[in-house]
Amino acid sequence: MKKRNTKPILITNAEGRKQHPLVALSASMSTAEIGRLLGHGNHSTASIYLSRARKTPTLTIPAGWVLPIARALKVAPASLRPDLYLPYWHVDEASS
Numbered sequence: 001m002k003k004r005n006t007k008p009i010l011i012t013n014a015e016g017r018k019q020h021p022l023v024a025l026s027a028s029m030s031t032a033e034i035g036r037l038l039g040h041g042n043h044s045t046a047s048i049y050l051s052r053a054r055k056t057p058t059l060t061i062p063a064g065w066v067l068p069i070a071r072a073l074k075v076a077p078a079s080l081r082p083d084l085y086l087p088y089w090h091v092d093e094a095s096s
Helices: 021-026 031-037 044-055 063-073
Strands: none
Touching (some): 021 063, 031 044, 031 063
């Protein structure tokens, strides 16, 4: 059986370069704000994943982080984790 793709779809930035969704998110908010968005008291976990995402653009996003990141970036969850969400599922901004 073929393994399902867990890699996020890369986001194109203002310069036209493709980058990991966490790196794109860091362009609009600080690492501390990303940590709070993901439910962490300090920013170290977000900082570690952000540095890994810069090195490895195909880094898998943890399942618990998909919905908050999808809301912040205004993208479908399937673009972040195609193995967990169907392409037509969307998150609304009002639900938290």
